[in-house]
Ligand code: SF4
């Protein structure tokens with residue numbers, strides 16, 4: 001009998017149609033670039049992107065200003081671009097979008113009338129037609145799937161170079177990755193292995209913490225409206241307090257929103273409460289799976305865009321033995337170097 | 349007008365979201381919104397199950413329905429395969445269509461979201477893009493984001509991003525034909541209508557409260573709903 005613990009989902013070996021994430025390209029632009037480079041140049045995979053694709057409108061949908069019929073038809077348009085390009089495997093950067101695609105495909109399956117209505121609406125609005133994808137994979141699924149192959153090309157590992165001990169990683173899997181459709185994620189909702197598999201295969205040690213499955217607190221409308229942001233920060237605080245006693249060397253995420261919140265809220269909480277959740281007052285570095293892959297493969301951290309994180313990543317780079325130039329961190333081409341101001345608590 | 353429960357039943361998310369709630373409270377135990385707000389998805393299911401018009405109308409006008417954070421943790425856990433998060437989506441939709449959302453503080457915020465995210469989608473093709481995250485409205489983002497925001501023009505291209513230029517890549521300028529297709533979809537599938545309903549109900553609430561109201565942010569009602 002197969003249990004959720006060893007549950008594996010299907011990931012095709014090649015030929016993907018890639019759709020971007022609004023959040024990832026805004027806050028972690030280097031991560032998406034690194035992901036495509038890894039897939040195309042390192043793994044020699046065919047990953048195609050149509051520049052005409054847009055947001056899936058998922059953030060608007062989950063904050064209730066976008067009707068179901070609208071998001072279905074926007075998704076149908078993305079699928080039409082995929083169909084026109086001759087692809088069947090949808091590769092999704094964003095976890096919110098990943099959940100959206102899966103939900104919509106599931107609804108079309110249960111309510112074929114809705115699929116027919118969507119086809120008609122898309123035709124009337126754009127004169128386009130579409131096929132449903134054979135497989136929907138999240139970008140972290142792809143990195144997990146190829147993790148051993150990637151590690152064969154690695155220049156660094158998740159091992160403390162001074163002690164020779166594995167680095168301690170805590171993971172946070174985005175809620176919409178497997179809580180909606182457990183069978184669509186490695187390990188389901190109970191034992192997601194998509195990030196733990198990556199950490200362990202690259203030499204690190206996964207540290208369990210009680211609030212591991214708790215939401216980061218995005219809450220859609222709760223972050224978007226300034227007056228409600230207490231919701232968001234409070235939920236992240238629940239997580240930080242739960243992981244801090246285990247003294248993690250890094251946090252690994254697969255959702256761009258979670259990554260941003262777990263990074264930024266450490267700063268906010270340090271300003272509000274004067275606390276950090278590590279022992280040295282620097283905060284716990286937060287990496288996306290693409291950033292972790294890029295580091296292991298030897299990408300320059302500042303080409304990966306790690307200078308855009310509020311919590312400095314240097315403590316982790318030093319432990320991994322990654323070579324980097326402290327001087328060029330805030331390099332801005334020909335312009336005179338302007339550095340970000342220093343926070344009042346968090347050490348950078 | 350159709351009874352509220354019939355309007356709810358017409359939405360496939362309601363059919364998927366509520367079979368028969370046995371009031372066990374597992375959803376409430378797992379719910380991050382229940383840990384923060386005075387919110388109880390179990391209670392929402394119970395109230396909806398009554399099908400009572402007065403109870404449902406009160407729900408549509410109240411604060412609670414706006415407290416769910418849409419994490420969908422409840423979907424995984426419910427032993428009866430209910431999804432309170434889907435039921436909430438349906439109730440919020442009807443609250444906006446009927447204009448009742450303006451009767452609650454949290455509900456009134458829909459205008460802010462419509463003007464920020466809704467307009468962004470139609471104007472740029474993105475829900476969120478770097479220039480939308482203005483540090484003045486986002487002090488929580490911290491000094492590094494201020495630096496990113498100020499120096500995006502140099503920084504993003506250095507990282508391989510297109511940063512508001514036509515062509516391929518991240519944060520690229522999305523072409524007008526694609527944006528027109530998006531606008532046609534919004535028109536065709538009810539998003540434009542929903543936007544108008546949000547604006548109209550907000551304008552009449554402003555009138556009722558004797559607050560100025562306009563299409564830009566510079567009016568008393570917009571300030572009032574930000575509090
Ligand atoms: S977990 Fe399911 S059955 Fe239990 S109270 Fe919540 S919705 Fe009802």
Ligand code: SF4
Pocket residue numbers: 375378379380381382389415416417418419420421422423432433436
């Ligand atoms: S979707 Fe809403 S009701 Fe369900 S667990 Fe998340 S916050 Fe609670």
